[in-house]
Amino acid sequence: MPRTADPQRRTELLRAVVAYLEERGVADISLAPMAEALGTSKRMLLYYFGDRGELVAQAMAASRPNAGEIFDGVASADDFVAAAHTLWRAITRGRQRRSVALLLQVLSLAITDPDTYQPYADDAVTVMLDPIAAALMGLGFEKADARARATLVVSGLRGLCQDGLVTGDRSRVDAAAELLIAAAVAP
Structure with a gap:
């Protein structure tokens, strides 16, 4: 049975993603270094945001x-x-x-x-x-x-x-x- 996404964790992670992108930009983002900097894994970023493009879209919408x-x-x-x-x-x-x-x-x-x-x-x-x-x-x-x-x-x-x-x-x-x-x- 799949695990249900934690909305609070997702919100916290989205805030951290926005801050990361605002600081480092979007041109050359790579999920693995981003995940490491945010104290999570690439797999968790994909779990919460789908893919790199969707992550950028959600970060822009949130900010x-x-x-x-x-x-x-x-x-x-x-x-x-x-x-x-x-x-x-x-x-x-x-x-x-x-x-x-x-x-x-x-x-x-x-x-x-x-x-x-x-x-x-x-x-x-x-x-x-x-x-x-x-x-x-x-x-x-x-x-x-x-x-x-x-x-x-x-x-x-x-x-x-x-x-x-x-x-x-x-x-x-x-x-x-x-x-x-x-x-x-x-x-």
Whole structure:
């Protein structure tokens, strides 16, 4: 009879995997060294996460802000701006700020190794884009316009995160984020 997975152990292991990937990156991950560093075995990583790709996908999902939750209930342009500021703070100052580097790596790897990373990159974009576009449609923007504006927010803020990570110029990047967020709901 197969053993039932321990959800608490899985949660703890997922947190450790996220920290490991944030520190070491995803490009050359190998499960055996990761398992050793985490005090477990490759077999246990496979047991809890399936395969290397699924492990990366679950680590990304566990480390990103919940855009659906952040943009839920947006009923006005001011609500949208406030939600976008919440997202910006989460990815630049909140607990998700370290995961932005992980996301940027996966997006870059999707360009050079699409067979491995494209599905994870697509998912990372979609889970942010869809709830933001839905909020904009709720404000009266047509679907195509809402998706374009949501793309401005998602890709724009992500690019500004990268700029901030590279340059360390927080005040300039924050000012640019303010402009970008305002542009997303401008008529």
